[in-house]
Amino acid sequence: MERMGRRERQQYNRARLLDAAQRLLAQRGWSASLDEIARDAGLTKGAVYSSFASKEDILMALLDRQLGAASAELADSVPAADGDGTVRAFTALSEDNSAAGRAPANAEFAMLMLEFWLAAMRDEQVRPRYIDALRRTRARVADQIADQAGPDPETLRRTATLLLGLDIGLSIQRLIDPESVPESWYADAFRMLIGSAGEGADAS
Amino acid sequence: MERMGRRERQQYNRARLLDAAQRLLAQRGWSASLDEIARDAGLTKGAVYSSFASKEDILMALLDRQLGAASAELADSVPAADGDGTVRAFTALSEDNSAAGRAPANAEFAMLMLEFWLAAMRDEQVRPRYIDALRRTRARVADQIADQAGPDPETLRRTATLLLGLDIGLSIQRLIDPESVPESWYADAFRMLIGSAGEGADAS
């Protein structure tokens, strides 16, 4: 334990609260209580209300932090985009450093993302933030595959959207039923969509 | 109002409770209360506990009914699988007969499905039912595209999985941000995956 100043201490505690909220909201959903979150962070509810205005405020802050981090991670997560290292945005952080007993880290990430999606669909306060994050993510994917998916910007955006969609849709199937969705199919799909990138484009 | 016998009446009320649960669980998540659900069905909580054992039991029954219906719908939802009528499993019932003020029917369906997915990820009681429903859905998709996606059963299963994944992943993006994901991209992706079905298969 290092001695910390007041402001430093609060930022540290706030971060630990967000970490706890990330775990508990992913694993128990919105019904995770503030007492649980605070206790998981080694603090009490008093700490919560000195850093956040309400429970929904935690969701907002967590969404900003998490979606910002997800976009940043993506920049590193596409090594060369050859056969094996496909695009992984939704399955980011998939190095699988899961703590004992809990769900794997990538599963936790996906569950949190879908929880965010549902919150964004229901609450118009949350929606624009989530939309923005999705658009940034697609833009990152587009940057990553710009050299392989042709120069046409419209086709490039489409390919990026399809790749992100496949990453999401395959992960939803694979995370809950791994044996039905071999990991290698990610790469297969990647090749299929990149390989025939320019074919379906008919001027409208 | 027709006069109904006792048993008939209970089945009718049970169905109305499931209808209400479908709406409220989709739009307010698991924190939708039993009183709300009962009131939305024009009944009281007493009716709930004479038809269901617990709140989770409602989820189970709804999941069975909904996923059974989804699989059945799929059989009709792929007219000829030519360019425009792609595979729609996740976006089933997409004729968009949404009641006034509420979310479109297909959005409600998707939200409910993801709520189910999260419940299945968290609860091992729910998980096998959801896995089974996903597998049946993939099998249906495979049947629908069997004539176009080659005779190799392994490739066929893969193509069905990728198509379902794309349907899910594109819908998640499109439902919350329609202008970023044109509807025509569904058909484009369909063509891409069907067109190059046999290419990515390398014996492992």
Add this chain to the structure above:
DNA sequence: CGACTCCGATACTAATCGGTATTCGGATAC
């Protein structure tokens, strides 16, 4: 060193929820 500040712990409240016990009323059986 001493007064002030402010973050976080503690104590508490009003409201809500899932579930249970009991009662009510119409359909069923005879």
Add this chain to the structure above:
DNA sequence: GTATCCGAATACCGATTAGTATCGGAGTCG
């Protein structure tokens, strides 16, 4: 027609929850 049955309404309970009020104590500044 009357007794019985059973599904649904009502009333109620313990437990939990988000949010508030208050207090203590460590860090800050003069």
